[in-house]
Amino acid sequence: MHPAVRRLERIPPEIWQEIIAFACTDGGATGRSIALTCRFFREQSLHVRFTSLSFKNTTRLLVFLVSLRVQPKDCKPRIQHVALEPSLYTGHIPRALRHLAGNPQPGQEVDPVDLCANAVEALFSLAARQLRTLCLVANASSAVPFRYFVHAFPKLEELSAWNHPLCPPPATGAHEYPPGHAHAHTLPGSPFASPGSPGGARGMDTDDRQEAGVLLPAMKRFHYVLTEPGMSFKNVLASLPALASHKLTHLRLSGLTSADEDVPRILADILGVPAPMPLRERVRLGITGSSGPQSHSPLDTSGARFPNLRHVVLYAIQPGRDDMQSFPRWATLLGLLRELERTCKRVVGMRMVVLERSWMRKSRWATRLKDDWLQRMEGGRGCWVESEVEESIIEGPLEAPKGVEW
Numbered sequence: 001m002h003p004a005v006r007r008l009e010r011i012p013p014e015i016w017q018e019i020i021a022f023a024c025t026d027g028g029a030t031g032r033s034i035a036l037t038c039r040f041f042r043e044q045s046l047h048v049r050f051t052s053l054s055f056k057n058t059t060r061l062l063v064f065l066v067s068l069r070v071q072p073k074d075c076k077p078r079i080q081h082v083a084l085e086p087s088l089y090t091g092h093i094p095r096a097l098r099h100l101a102g103n104p105q106p107g108q109e110v111d112p113v114d115l116c117a118n119a120v121e122a123l124f125s126l127a128a129r130q131l132r133t134l135c136l137v138a139n140a141s142s143a144v145p146f147r148y149f150v151h152a153f154p155k156l157e158e159l160s161a162w163n164h165p166l167c168p169p170p171a172t173g174a175h176e177y178p179p180g181h182a183h184a185h186t187l188p189g190s191p192f193a194s195p196g197s198p199g200g201a202r203g204m205d206t207d208d209r210q211e212a213g214v215l216l217p218a219m220k221r222f223h224y225v226l227t228e229p230g231m232s233f234k235n236v237l238a239s240l241p242a243l244a245s246h247k248l249t250h251l252r253l254s255g256l257t258s259a260d261e262d263v264p265r266i267l268a269d270i271l272g273v274p275a276p277m278p279l280r281e282r283v284r285l286g287i288t289g290s291s292g293p294q295s296h297s298p299l300d301t302s303g304a305r306f307p308n309l310r311h312v313v314l315y316a317i318q319p320g321r322d323d324m325q326s327f328p329r330w331a332t333l334l335g336l337l338r339e340l341e342r343t344c345k346r347v348v349g350m351r352m353v354v355l356e357r358s359w360m361r362k363s364r365w366a367t368r369l370k371d372d373w374l375q376r377m378e379g380g381r382g383c384w385v386e387s388e389v390e391e392s393i394i395e396g397p398l399e400a401p402k403g404v405e406w
Contacts, residue, residue: 013044021048052081052377054370058089058116058145065122066094079127083373085137085366086120086145088112116145124151131156135373137366138163144228149215149243156216158376160369160383162225166239167215214245221250223372223383225365232259237266241305248306250384254315254365256337258329264336267312272304273347276339278332299346311384312344312352315391320359355391361398368394 020041024031035045055061061084068077090112093101100118101110128151136159138144146164222244224236233253240248256263268275277285301307314337319326337354344352372382385391 020045050077050079053079054083056085057087058119061119061123062097066096069096078130080130080132081377082127082131083135083370085139086116087139088143089116113143113145117147128153133158133373133377135160135369136162136164137369153216155218157218158221159216159219160223160373162365162369163228163231167242216243217245218247219244220247222248223252226255233263234266246307249308250311251309252313252383256314256316258319258326258333261329261333264340268340270305271309272301273299273343276336279335298348301347310350313385315355315357317357318359351386353385355388
């Protein structure tokens with residue numbers, strides 16, 4: 001053995017792994033250079049590789065899964081951060097991964113959606129136990145290769161998802177109110193009922209018990225983008241109790257439209273505040289934004305299903321110019337959101353930001369989600385803006401679409 005290598009081996013491998021991990025904080029260039037220096041550093045780098053991964057298509061994901069088969073058995077990847085934008089793969093399937101396609105016979109057609117979904121599940125089976133941040137970006141095709149979460153992610157702290165089905169919503173949810181319901185109490189059996197309420201689960205009086213059966217017990221920040229007409233934010237919110245525990249602190253919903261009139265009421269139930277009423281109803285009851293002795297008094301939300309949820313961002317998009325019949329519903333939705341925003345100001349420490357967006361603004365969610373994911377890994381703000389101004393700075397100036405003159 002070369003004397004220089006003997007001197008290197010005097011240092012514990014844990015220290016070398018920390019050094020190599022720190023060398024990767026510049027985007028991986030320095031860490032990659034160190035790993036290519038000699039065999040010793042290559043072996044040391046095996047233990048810290050694949051901490052953060054970004055796949056812009058299914059092809060790269062399949063290549064990664066194949067490469068893992070030649071890794072030493074004692075060097076299992078400790079994946080902590082993943083950004084995934086799967087695409088429908090129709091190319092050659094490596095022999096080692098034919099099981100992901102159901103082991104098709106020669107000449108047999110392979111469903112590209114199933115293949116991609118199985119590849120994603122294979123990645124989750126490797127990363128679920130250590131994963132801390134996850135960004136799931138929908139592909140351009142209408143056939144989104146995502147399935148319900150079947151793996152628990154015990155350490156996942158932040159999830160950004162675009163058109164992901166998440167988990168099956170409960171049979172009865174908090175959104176099933178009778179007509180004219182004024183949000184006096186949470187309905188019995190509601191998934192948003194607090195553990196101590198009549199409709200809550202029995203025996204859920206400690207933090208550990210509140211996390212039982214939750215897929216993402218450590219999740220603190222959840223950003224969901226919805227652009228698929230066949231899906232609804234109502235189902236997303238109904239699935240929230242099965243996804244997150246009391247540790248949830250940040251929630252962002254991007255893509256609200258005039259079809260989401262139920263969302264303000266469901267959100268009020270989640271936050272433990274009175275449900276907003278339409279302006280016509282408030283006028284009929286003689287209630288205005290500044291009248292009444294309780295209009296500025298602090299609200300007690302100790303019975304909320306998510307008592308630590310204190311930052312909510314709602315990104316709403318107005319109807320297009322060719323959809324004039326939706327504007328009355330849009331006006332109702334926006335009024336309810338603004339009323340809920342004012343109500344949340346009465347909760348100590350809570351911030352709700354309602355972002356009203358023009359139909360002319362072109363959404364670039366694929367780029368935005370991955371940029372936010374990178375910022376959050378480096379300790380930045382990401383999508384968690386605190387004002388309209390901050391969101392406008394991130395989005396940039398409004399571009400005029402074709403056929404529209406300023």
